[in-house]
Every structure is written in structure tokens, then in C-alpha cells.
Amino acid sequence: MRHEKQVETLNKLLALREQGRDEEMLGEVVHIPVRNYTDPDIFEREMATAFSDYPMIAGHASSVREPGSYLLSDWDRFPYVVVRDRDGTLRAFLNVCRHRGARLVSGEEDRLKAFVCPYHGWAYGLDGSLRSVPKSYAFPGLDRCKYSLQELPVTERMGLVWVHPTSGATIDLDSHLGAIGDDIEHFAIGDLVRYCKTSVTRNANWKLLLKTYLEGYHVPHLHRTTLAANFKKGVIAHYEHGPHIRMAAARTNILDVLDVAPESWRILDYASVYYLLFPNAFFIMHPDYVSINAFYPVAPDRTIWTHEMLYRESQFQGERGQAALAKRFKFTNDVVFDQEDFAIAERVQEGLRYGPNEYHTLGTEEGLIGIFQQSIDSLIYPERAYQSARG
Known part of the structure; x- marks a missing residue:
């Protein structure tokens, strides 16, 4: 003030x-x-x-200072993960695999190098892009560009990280x-x-x-x-x-x-x-x-x-x-x-x-x-x- x-x-x-x-x-x-x-x-x-319809506070910005550091949602109804990617960009995604919907990050991980699904092993980069699919021959014609993680609006302000629950929305604090x-x-x-x-x-x-x-x-x-x-x-x-x-x-x-x-x-x-x-x-x-x-x-x-x-x-x-x-x-x-x-x-x-x-x-x-x-x-x-x- x-x-x-x-x-x-x-x-x-x-x-x-x-x-x-x-x-x-x-x-x-x-x-x-x-x-x-x-x-x-x-x-x-x-x-x-x-x-x-409103941005929500994910946590203190000190939790996501370094590449691979992350914040997890406290609320199962809105299961997001916020991560600092390799380029230093802050990103937020729904913490849900695009294959069969398993949670990707449990909170037990120290730093993230990638998002790897514990169910079938689908792997995503910290930018949310689908990088690999085990036995990819079993998914003929799969367009990986259509299976990126669902990204959410995120910003850092006032020492806090803010996430919007609606994909495609804007955050104007x-x-x-x-x-x-x-x-x-x-x-x-x-x-x-x-x-x-x-x-x-x-x-x-x-x-x-x-x-x-x-x-x-x-x-x-x-x-x-x-x-x-x-x-x-x-x-x-x-x-x-x-x-x-x-x-x-x-x-x-x-x-x-x-x-x-x-x-x-x-x-x-x-x-x-x-x-x-x-x-x-x-x-x-x-x-x-x-x-x-x-x-x-x-x-x-x-x-x-x-x-x-x-x-x-x-x-x-x-x-x-x-x-x-x-x-x-x-x-x-x-x-x-x-x-x-x-x-x-x-x-x-x-x-x-x-x-x-x-x-x-x-x-x-x-x-x-x-x-x-x-x-x-x-x-x-x-x-x-x-x-x-x-x-």
C-alpha cells in the first residue's frame, strides 16, 4: 500500500x-x-x-524460479500444473494426459525434465508438446500436434503466480x-x-x-x-x-x-x-x-x-x-x-x-x-x- x-x-x-x-x-x-x-x-x-471466470492464485512465485520447478493445484476440480520451462517461460497446463486422462505430476517429483504419464508412458516437453508415444505404431496416423497438453493462461505478478481456469481466457490484473x-x-x-x-x-x-x-x-x-x-x-x-x-x-x-x-x-x-x-x-x-x-x-x-x-x-x-x-x-x-x-x-x-x-x-x-x-x-x-x- x-x-x-x-x-x-x-x-x-x-x-x-x-x-x-x-x-x-x-x-x-x-x-x-x-x-x-x-x-x-x-x-x-x-x-x-x-x-x-476469474484468475486464481496458484502460489508464491519463489516456487517456480528455476527451469523445471513447478506448482501443483490444491483442488482436484481444477488439476493444473505450473512449470518454468527450459527457456525460462512460465507455463500452465491441465495436469492430465491427453491419452487416457491420468495425472502426469504427483507432487513427489523434485524438478521436472518432462511430463511423463505414469500409466502408459506418453511423454510431453515442458512446453506441453507431445514428444513420444510408446509403441507409436499402435496409433497409425496420430497427429501429435493435436495431442499437446491443454494450456492455461498464467502470469506472474506481485510476487504471486496467477492461473486462469479457462483455456483461451486472458489475465489482465x-x-x-x-x-x-x-x-x-x-x-x-x-x-x-x-x-x-x-x-x-x-x-x-x-x-x-x-x-x-x-x-x-x-x-x-x-x-x-x-x-x-x-x-x-x-x-x-x-x-x-x-x-x-x-x-x-x-x-x-x-x-x-x-x-x-x-x-x-x-x-x-x-x-x-x-x-x-x-x-x-x-x-x-x-x-x-x-x-x-x-x-x-x-x-x-x-x-x-x-x-x-x-x-x-x-x-x-x-x-x-x-x-x-x-x-x-x-x-x-x-x-x-x-x-x-x-x-x-x-x-x-x-x-x-x-x-x-x-x-x-x-x-x-x-x-x-x-x-x-x-x-x-x-x-x-x-x-x-x-x-x-x-x-
């Missing part, structure tokens, strides 16, 4: 704190039908729109992310390194999991022994670009910024900054590390959640530094996310089977959830985009 934007956002948070309320969101109570979290038809519509992309660029994620990445399947709808991040109303209660002390009298300011959202949440120490000259203000010293990158990624920015969470729907009530933590090496050097980093990851991943946020989301999902609620009622401090739901609704039901979010 550019310095002038940091100053502007901190001043907005100070004003909101003085008023004792969050920035205006939807400005009204909204009702979201609970069928959004259970209906198989809604689920398939989401897959055909939100998860087909400038128009896609707008000022939010500029924000993330200035946080210099590309200078960070990966600490670790986890992948867990949770028994809850993907939107229920993601929505735990979109409001601070729950913090004094659900996080009363973990995060609540850091956000006393906390307020939230937000910004939208299309379906993407930036949130800034004032921390307990925000008044300390008044003792510092504005030219020295750093927003992460006084506020937590979050980004929802539509449809399924959520960034949590910290002064010396970043949490990238992604949610991959498996079924209406089941979701793969991945959490990749990136950190600044200079801040966690030596054995003591790595121990401190491990402690932070355990607290963030195991306690706050896993045992608090997503455990309650699973209980909500279970309650949908038996509970009395036809709708979830959202107060004005939960407006970002309604805004996010409107983005989904506008895709799956464009003719009545706002009705289901506003009730």
Missing part, C-alpha cells in the same frame, strides 16, 4: 474510532438465505461462474484488481519467502469459512482469549474494486499514531489489513509475515482450506527467529483459524440441517458479508442479483 494511502486509511480509522462505529457498508440489516450454503444447484452455479493490486504490489510480497503451506478439508461451505474473515463483530466473543485484546474499540474501514475488498481494522494501539509524524506512519503498526481477492483468496497482512488463505469447494458442505505463510527472512533469523516464526504460525493457523474461526463455521453448517433459520440476519457491522454475497449472486442469478442478499 502506497504511503499516502496508508496515511489516508489511518486517518479514516481515527475518525471512525472517534465516532465509535465502522465505516458505512450496506447501511441496513440484510438477510441471506441459508440455502446458499446447502443447495447443490447454487453450488454448481458458483463453480460455473465464480470459479471459471490491472483491470481485474485495480487499486487493490497496486496496494499488494507495495507490500512487496515477492521479497518474502515461504515458511510452510497447509491443506485441510473442512466440513463447511466455502462461503461460510471465508465469511468468518469479513466482519469484526465476532472478535470480542469468539476470540475473547486470543485476538480480542488487540482490537479493543476496533473499527473497520473498507474499499471495494469490483468484487474485491480491502479491509483495515484498527488495533488497540491506534491512538499511538498521533505521537508519530505522518511521514513515518506505517499502517501495519496500528491496524491489520486484509484483502478478499474474489472469489476465494483472503490475505492477512502483518508487519513481517503474510497469511494467504484460499478456499476450494468440494461439495456444498465441504471445502479444502489452504494456508500459505510467507515471511521476511531478516526478521526471523537463526534458531531463535525460526522458533518465533513457528510459534506465530501455530497460533494463527492452529488456534485462531482452525480451532476458533473454522470450528464455529462447521458447527453453523451442521446447524443448518436442524436449525429454525430460513435466513441469516446480518447487522450493519456485518455488511461486508452482504457485499460479498451480492458479488456471488450477481453471477449466478444476474436477473435478481441483489434480492437474495437484501432479503
Whole structure:
């Protein structure tokens, strides 16, 4: 985030704190039908729109710096592989053999010299071209040019690798992310390194999991022994670009910024900054590390959640530094996310089977959830985009 934007956002948070309320969101109570979290038809519509029409984050660019290095999809529904080819070009393909559909790369390989199918041995170059077919005489007239791997749009930006799920689509991150992309660029994620990445399947709808991040109303209660002390009298300011959202949440120490000259203000010293990158990624920015969470729907009530933590090496050097980093990851991943946020989301999902609620009622401090739901609704039901979010 550019310095002038940091100053502007901190001043907005100070004003909101003085008023004792969050920035205006939807400005009204909204009702979201609970069928959004259970209906198989809604689920398939989401897959055909939100998860087909937008570029998705594959991972940190440091994973594919050298020829033969690669990234694999975390989601069986979209089984891609991103690889750096011999010429240094970044490429993405569906991780599927063109012969009988077997997966080509398992993730156990160190570096790739080629794609070789474990089923019948068809081999492809890192450019995706079909190079050899065992017993090729058994395929008379085979045109190898028609059996290249299916290529996908891919690009590297902001220290991240982006893949589009639709072959032939284009990735224009400038128009896609707008000022939010500029924000993330200035946080210099590309200078960070990966600490670790986890992948867990949770028994809850993907939107229920993601929505735990979109409001601070729950913090004094659900996080009363973990995060609540850091956000006393906390307020939230937000910004939208299309379906993407930036949130800034004032921390307990925000008044300390008044003792510092504005030219020295750093927003992460006084506020937590979050980004929802539509449809399924959520960034949590910290002064010396970043949490990238992604949610991959498996079924209406089941979701793969991945959490990749990136950190600044200079801040966690030596054995003591790595121990401190491990402690932070355990607290963030195991306690706050896993045992608090997503455990309650699973209980909500279970309650949908038996509970009395036809709708979830959202107060004005939960407006970002309604805004996010409107983005989904506008895709799956464009003719009545706002009705289901506003009730």
C-alpha cells in the first residue's frame, strides 16, 4: 500500500474510532438465505461462474524460479500444473494426459525434465508438446500436434503466480484488481519467502469459512482469549474494486499514531489489513509475515482450506527467529483459524440441517458479508442479483 494511502486509511480509522462505529457498508440489516450454503444447484452455479471466470492464485512465485520447478493445484476440480520451462517461460497446463486422462505430476517429483504419464508412458516437453508415444505404431496416423497438453493462461505478478481456469481466457490484473493490486504490489510480497503451506478439508461451505474473515463483530466473543485484546474499540474501514475488498481494522494501539509524524506512519503498526481477492483468496497482512488463505469447494458442505505463510527472512533469523516464526504460525493457523474461526463455521453448517433459520440476519457491522454475497449472486442469478442478499 502506497504511503499516502496508508496515511489516508489511518486517518479514516481515527475518525471512525472517534465516532465509535465502522465505516458505512450496506447501511441496513440484510438477510441471506441459508440455502446458499446447502443447495447443490447454487453450488454448481458458483463453480460455473465464480470459479471459471476469474484468475486464481496458484502460489508464491519463489516456487517456480528455476527451469523445471513447478506448482501443483490444491483442488482436484481444477488439476493444473505450473512449470518454468527450459527457456525460462512460465507455463500452465491441465495436469492430465491427453491419452487416457491420468495425472502426469504427483507432487513427489523434485524438478521436472518432462511430463511423463505414469500409466502408459506418453511423454510431453515442458512446453506441453507431445514428444513420444510408446509403441507409436499402435496409433497409425496420430497427429501429435493435436495431442499437446491443454494450456492455461498464467502470469506472474506481485510476487504471486496467477492461473486462469479457462483455456483461451486472458489475465489482465490491472483491470481485474485495480487499486487493490497496486496496494499488494507495495507490500512487496515477492521479497518474502515461504515458511510452510497447509491443506485441510473442512466440513463447511466455502462461503461460510471465508465469511468468518469479513466482519469484526465476532472478535470480542469468539476470540475473547486470543485476538480480542488487540482490537479493543476496533473499527473497520473498507474499499471495494469490483468484487474485491480491502479491509483495515484498527488495533488497540491506534491512538499511538498521533505521537508519530505522518511521514513515518506505517499502517501495519496500528491496524491489520486484509484483502478478499474474489472469489476465494483472503490475505492477512502483518508487519513481517503474510497469511494467504484460499478456499476450494468440494461439495456444498465441504471445502479444502489452504494456508500459505510467507515471511521476511531478516526478521526471523537463526534458531531463535525460526522458533518465533513457528510459534506465530501455530497460533494463527492452529488456534485462531482452525480451532476458533473454522470450528464455529462447521458447527453453523451442521446447524443448518436442524436449525429454525430460513435466513441469516446480518447487522450493519456485518455488511461486508452482504457485499460479498451480492458479488456471488450477481453471477449466478444476474436477473435478481441483489434480492437474495437484501432479503
